[in-house]
Amino acid sequence: MHRERKNNTIMKATISNLVVAFIYVLIIVLTIGILFSSTISKAISLINTISIDKNNETLEDVKIDLEHNQLQSYPEFGSKYATIIIEDLDINLPLYYGDTYSILRYGVGQSIAGYFPGEGKSIICMGHNSKKFLRRLPEIKIGTKIRIETVYGNYTYTVQETKIVHQTELDAIKPQREKEILTLYTCYPVDTLGYPTQRFIVYAPLD
Amino acid sequence: MAKKIVTYILGFILVITLLISIALTILNQTVLKKEFVINLLEKNEYYSKIYADIYDTFINNTVQTGLDESILDGIITEEQVKNDVNSFVNYLYGIGEISIDTEGVKTRLEENINKEIEKNGKKLVQNEQEAINRYVSKIVEIYEDGITYAKSYAKTISNIVQKVQKASNIAQIVGYVATFVIALILITINKLKVVKYISVSIMSSGILLIIPKIIEASAMEIHNILILNLAFSEVLINVIETIISSFMITGIILFVIGFVFSTIYAKVDKE
Numbered sequence: 001m002h003r004e005r006k007n008n009t010i011m012k013a014t015i016s017n018l019v020v021a022f023i024y025v026l027i028i029v030l031t032i033g034i035l036f037s038s039t040i041s042k043a044i045s046l047i048n049t050i051s052i053d054k055n056n057e058t059l060e061d062v063k064i065d066l067e068h069n070q071l072q073s074y075p076e077f078g079s080k081y082a083t084i085i086i087e088d089l090d091i092n093l094p095l096y097y098g099d100t101y102s103i104l105r106y107g108v109g110q111s112i113a114g115y116f117p118g119e120g121k122s123i124i125c126m127g128h129n130s131k132k133f134l135r136r137l138p139e140i141k142i143g144t145k146i147r148i149e150t151v152y153g154n155y156t157y158t159v160q161e162t163k164i165v166h167q168t169e170l171d172a173i174k175p176q177r178e179k180e181i182l183t184l185y186t187c188y189p190v191d192t193l194g195y196p197t198q199r200f201i202v203y204a205p206l207d
Numbered sequence: 208m209a210k211k212i213v214t215y216i217l218g219f220i221l222v223i224t225l226l227i228s229i230a231l232t233i234l235n236q237t238v239l240k241k242e243f244v245i246n247l248l249e250k251n252e253y254y255s256k257i258y259a260d261i262y263d264t265f266i267n268n269t270v271q272t273g274l275d276e277s278i279l280d281g282i283i284t285e286e287q288v289k290n291d292v293n294s295f296v297n298y299l300y301g302i303g304e305i306s307i308d309t310e311g312v313k314t315r316l317e318e319n320i321n322k323e324i325e326k327n328g329k330k331l332v333q334n335e336q337e338a339i340n341r342y343v344s345k346i347v348e349i350y351e352d353g354i355t356y357a358k359s360y361a362k363t364i365s366n367i368v369q370k371v372q373k374a375s376n377i378a379q380i381v382g383y384v385a386t387f388v389i390a391l392i393l394i395t396i397n398k399l400k401v402v403k404y405i406s407v408s409i410m411s412s413g414i415l416l417i418i419p420k421i422i423e424a425s426a427m428e429i430h431n432i433l434i435l436n437l438a439f440s441e442v443l444i445n446v447i448e449t450i451i452s453s454f455m456i457t458g459i460i461l462f463v464i465g466f467v468f469s470t471i472y473a474k475v476d477k478e
Contacts, residue, residue: 010470011473013473014470014473017403017407017469018410020407021407021408021411022411024222024407024408025222027219028226029418047429048427048428050432051430051431192273193273193329193331194272194273194336194339195268195338196272197341
């Protein structure tokens with residue numbers, strides 16, 4: 001009986017110490033919370049902003065809402081979701097979502113700054129000027145048809161204008177939202193050695 | 208009563224000084240220690256990944272130049288990347304100057320290009336020579352950026368790292384001295400119950416050190432961090448995880464020590 005009482009007392013003392021320890025913790029956490037809550041939440045949100053979840057959507061999930069001219073779900077960055085065809089120039093290339101150098105090694109890249117075919121706005125695409133890709137693009141004529149066959153539908157564009165600009169003239173590839181226009185460009189001149197500083201741009205509105 | 212209140216207040220201050228001292232010790236032994244960062248780079252195979260990344264970017268930039276990819280053969284080696292990265296890390300921690308072998312890259316690339324042009328019997332026009340010069344500059348720039356990410360910020364980052372290192376070392380020493388002084392005051396005030404108050408403070412510090420792990424598990428997606436490139440992200444994730452895990456392990460150990468001492472004290476006190 002005496003031993004049991006002794007154990008109870010020890011346990012009570014230990015619990016009371018634990019409670020005091022937790023009160024200390026609570027006071028510190030509350031103080032930090034009050035003083036630095038915005039800094040802490042900014043830090044957490046910054047970490048979560050640079051944390052990229054893997055997109056598990058497959059290409060079959062990519063569909064367009066025809067009523068609102070908007071994709072219901074988008075292809076994963078770096079995925080090949082379409083083919084770009086210019087029959088007159090014998091060009092038939094895969095079109096990828098994204099325009100990093102590593103994507104451009106495999107085909108034509110679509111800038112994430114633009115929109116998708118069918119969305120009624122600018123679609124901005126680019127490819128290298130090597131033989132495998134868009135070497136022949138400067139041969140294109142006004143009125144030439146360019147077809148984009150996507151996983152959710154096919155779209156045909158007709159070349160309306162071509163232009164040669166310096167690489168710093170970014171206004172030439174600026175997206176707009178009024179009309180669906182395909183902007184396709186490559187480095188120019190195409191048959192030179194070294195790093196070309198000009199761009200050959202094709203503008204082709206949707207038929 | 209007044210004595211008791213003062214003891215609790217000192218116990219509370221002890222929690223703070225202990226917490227700050229331990230947290231700073233962990234930071235000084237991890238992210239603020241050059242050797243830790245170099246070991247982490249080695250462990251994560253950072254050098255070979257960065258070498259592959261840089262080489263890949265070289266190829267990406269060569270595709271549209273009309274030059275053969277073979278001109279890139281041997282212009283950089285993994286060993287050279289390792290030396291240059293280490294030189295940059297040393298610089299950030301205030302040791303030596305940045306020495307990146309950009310001249311070597313430039314010379315080897317120009318030699319390879321000249322051989323290639325000679326082999327194809329091509330005569331360069333002025334425009335082409337200028338374009339090749341721009342290409343060589345671009346490759347050198349890619350190499351430098353691949354090693355340093357942003358060389359222009361290196362000086363600023365290095366200054367910040369060194370200031371933080373210095374401040375953290377001083378604060379750590381001050382923290383431990385303060386902890387020791389408070390413990391001494393507690394002994395003076397209440398010799399009999401000092402173990403109780405110190406063990407409570409140790410337990411509190413332990414619990415507080417575990418909190419970052421709880422926040423990480425519930426509110427942050429550290430494993431998915433993607434910044435600059437995969438190799439850099441992996442190192443960054445590892446740094447954050449090492450710090451949080453060290454906090455947690457130290458926190459658990461402190462809590463157990465505090466709890467054991469608190470129980471022993473309660474037992475001795477009863478007897």
